[in-house]
């Protein structure tokens with residue numbers, strides 16, 4: 368592909384990222400949050416409880432641990448986020464939404480709905496091409512370490528599906544060396560490593 372075409376795609380991506388960032392920033396500000404705080408609430412809501420640590424949050428946000436702590440603290444003080452004991456490791460704590468955090472997140476998600484409507488307005492072929500192209504770009508950025516994408520277990524190199532058939536936790540993760548229920552394996556994990 369010619370350099371001009373690549374430059375054109377890059378310019379479109381930058382414009383898009385500014386537009387999406389602006390919309391999300393506005394939505395977050397409307398409920399008194401910074402974009403990073405809004406992302407932290409989404410992280411706490413969607414990440415599997417045993418993976419929702421501040422360390423993983425730092426990876427997902429692409430910031431240092433101390434910065435992630437600085438993002439979390441005001442949310443804890445505001446009563447929308449709390450630290451809970453880790454379900455399997457007594458030395459660690461995980462992040463979880465409080466009931467008022469869940470209500471705040473629901474308000475935030477209405478902003479994302481606006482972006483969803485714009486996407487739904489595209490024809491099917493454009494959507495499929497976009498999905499393919501963006502998927503490839505996300506994959507490249509993830510492989511080069513510029514992006515951490517939390518994803519369910521399916522397709523992860525560490526996933527051993529149906530390792531204990533007929534049990535309540537039939538799947539196994541070779542990374543954390545633990546059996547997982549069907550529901551757990553469907554939740555988002557920031558350690559997801561695409562199988563080659």
Ligand code: SF4
Nearest residue numbers: 520523525526540556
């Ligand atoms: S590392 Fe992979 S297999 Fe293990 S819990 Fe995370 S997504 Fe699932």
